[in-house]
Amino acid sequence: MPILYYIYLCLTLFSIGVVGVLTRRNAIIVFMCIELMLNAVNLLLVAFSKMYHGAAYLNSPTTTIGIDAQIFVFFIMVVAAAEVSVGLAIIVMMYRNTHSVDINFLNRLKN
Amino acid sequence: MNAIIVSALLGVILMFCSWGIKSPRLQKNITLVGFLVLIVANLAQLNGWYVIDFDTKGMLSFSRFGLYANTLLFIVTFLYIWINAEEVDQIGNQSGDFYALFFFILCGASILTSFDNLLMLFIGIEILSIPLYILTGADKKNLLSNEASLKYFLMGSFSTGILLLGIAFIYGATGSFRLQAPQIVPSQGFAMEQYLLSAGLILIFAAMNFKVSAAPFHFWTPDVYDGAPTVFTSFMATIVKSAAFVAFITVFHGQAKSLGNSWELLLSFVIVATMLVGNITAVFQRSVKRMLAYSSIAQAGFMLFALYGVSDFANEGILLYMVVYSLATIGIFGVLIKMKEYSFEAFHGLGKSHPLLAFLTTVFLMSLAGIPLTGGFFAKYYMLNALMVAGAGLWLVIVAILFAAISVYYYFRLIQAMYFVPGTPAIKEVDKTYTYKLLVIAILLLVLGVFPNLLFNYLYF
Numbered sequence: 001m002p003i004l005y006y007i008y009l010c011l012t013l014f015s016i017g018v019v020g021v022l023t024r025r026n027a028i029i030v031f032m033c034i035e036l037m038l039n040a041v042n043l044l045l046v047a048f049s050k051m052y053h054g055a056a057y058l059n060s061p062t063t064t065i066g067i068d069a070q071i072f073v074f075f076i077m078v079v080a081a082a083e084v085s086v087g088l089a090i091i092v093m094m095y096r097n098t099h100s101v102d103i104n105f106l107n108r109l110k111n
Numbered sequence: 112m113n114a115i116i117v118s119a120l121l122g123v124i125l126m127f128c129s130w131g132i133k134s135p136r137l138q139k140n141i142t143l144v145g146f147l148v149l150i151v152a153n154l155a156q157l158n159g160w161y162v163i164d165f166d167t168k169g170m171l172s173f174s175r176f177g178l179y180a181n182t183l184l185f186i187v188t189f190l191y192i193w194i195n196a197e198e199v200d201q202i203g204n205q206s207g208d209f210y211a212l213f214f215f216i217l218c219g220a221s222i223l224t225s226f227d228n229l230l231m232l233f234i235g236i237e238i239l240s241i242p243l244y245i246l247t248g249a250d251k252k253n254l255l256s257n258e259a260s261l262k263y264f265l266m267g268s269f270s271t272g273i274l275l276l277g278i279a280f281i282y283g284a285t286g287s288f289r290l291q292a293p294q295i296v297p298s299q300g301f302a303m304e305q306y307l308l309s310a311g312l313i314l315i316f317a318a319m320n321f322k323v324s325a326a327p328f329h330f331w332t333p334d335v336y337d338g339a340p341t342v343f344t345s346f347m348a349t350i351v352k353s354a355a356f357v358a359f360i361t362v363f364h365g366q367a368k369s370l371g372n373s374w375e376l377l378l379s380f381v382i383v384a385t386m387l388v389g390n391i392t393a394v395f396q397r398s399v400k401r402m403l404a405y406s407s408i409a410q411a412g413f414m415l416f417a418l419y420g421v422s423d424f425a426n427e428g429i430l431l432y433m434v435v436y437s438l439a440t441i442g443i444f445g446v447l448i449k450m451k452e453y454s455f456e457a458f459h460g461l462g463k464s465h466p467l468l469a470f471l472t473t474v475f476l477m478s479l480a481g482i483p484l485t486g487g488f489f490a491k492y493y494m495l496n497a498l499m500v501a502g503a504g505l506w507l508v509i510v511a512i513l514f515a516a517i518s519v520y521y522y523f524r525l526i527q528a529m530y531f532v533p534g535t536p537a538i539k540e541v542d543k544t545y546t547y548k549l550l551v552i553a554i555l556l557l558v559l560g561v562f563p564n565l566l567f568n569y570l571y572f
């Protein structure tokens with residue numbers, strides 16, 4: 001399959017994430033949309049990794065070209081987990097004070 | 112390498128200190144000693160001594176510029192903690208935790224000054240940002256702090272997503288995460304490589320603009336700076352922003368030529384927009400804290416000049432600007448922390464009741480405005496010079512100077528409120544030692560205003 005299909009798929013997923021962040025009002029859903037963006041990038045990286053690896057594999061079967069993107073994906077997963085732990089703590093902290101996870105709460109600082 | 116390892120270790124040590132040692136004074140002293148160790152370790156590497164020496168496989172590269180930027184960041188943070196430790200203690204129950212977070216942030220900062228691979232850029236930015244989300248929300252019972260923290264977190268992770276998409280595109284175009292990637296040949300492979308590379312660079316540009324709060328992506332800055340506890344705002348606006356700028360420069364000094372002429376257009380647009388939004392909005396603020404938040408956006412516009420082209424002036428200028436801006440901002444926030452409320456009215460009559468404090472505030476504001484004899488003048492001068500050397504149009508220099516003139520207006524509004532309006536200032540008890548600590552900062556600013564070369568000598572020898 002051409003790499004373009006993967007790029008279009010990932011961009012679609014990423015755009016769904018962006019639209020979700022911009023339109024949804026529930027903090028948890030916004031958060032899930034951000035995770036969707038990160039995972040779209042993961043998919044793209046793996047696709048590119050396979051593309052470069054496949055091309056190099058034809059010349060030498062022991063090549064490691066293209067592996068670094070897959071390592072990158074693991075790093076993104078770990079960092080996303082760290083972000084989730086902090087982010088959920090922040091949302092819980094907000095919930096304790098306001099008893100809601102609505103983003104519309106975020107307008108006190110404007111004036 | 113030394114700085115990264117030692118700062119991470121010190122962070123862990125301080126984390127344990129926060130439950131092992133109850134006395135805040137002892138914790139503060141351990142932190143200050145920790146910073147001295149960190150500075151010594153970093154200087155040791157600058158002279159070729161390593162704690163652990165191993166091949167980083169092209170992940171990190173230690174240039175003299177990066178290591179020196181590290182040293183300056185550490186020294187500024189040392190001064191910051193030395194002045195603000197008592198204020199940090201008043202927030203939350205366990206101030207040792209905050210000190211640990213400072214060390215983790217500096218670990219991220221030292222990765223950002225020495226990365227040679229986009230993977231390390233990503234990790235550095237995350238290590239820098241995640242502790243900051245916690246610091247912003249440190250005042251748990253305060254709704255404003257909660258709001259600032261959640262807003263910063265959502266916006267920050269959104270920009271991380273954009274950064275990652277940019278990195279993935281660049282990988283797709285070049286097949287490497289290295290900063291100095293092999294140049295792509297558009298005729299070979301699939302023809303979209305050039306588009307992917309440009310799109311990737313523009314996405315990274317947007318995400319980095321977000322981190323340094325430059326104009327089209329600045330909207331979070333005033334709210335977050337306003338809502339966060341004032342001590343931590345002072346840290347965010349100075350040390351973190353400086354580290355992000357060093358990373359910004361490292362990425363784009365190597366890669367900008369892939370964007371061709373459109374890079375200069377893009378950058379000029381961002382610079383002008385940043386200075387326009389920052390300066391014009393700052394004029395209309397009624398809260399000093401919010402005014403300083405907008406002024407930090409405006410100062411980011413000046414720092415962006417260093418991106419325009421590679422030159423000695425750009426490197427020297429960003430270091431000088433970083434130090435001078437950080438010192439002045441830490442100073443002015445140091446005064447602001449002692450106020451009971453943050454309106455301009457709170458400063459009425461400060462010149463009469465606290466003459467030394469008012470004078471120090473004047474020095475800090477003058478340095479931010481770039482008046483000669485304070486460090487801010489030479490910082491702005493070096494930045495404009497970097498712009499000229501890089502071959503930017505004269506119009507950009509003129510625009511910059513005009514906006515600097517506007518900035519004088521709102522900085523001097525505060526000076527006018529202190530000296531020329533009678534009244535009683537709404538200020539807490541300020542002890543003598545605190546004022547003397549701020550005096551040290553002011554003296555440093557004045558020294559840098561006369562001998563800026565003192566800073567650069569170590570960059571080359």
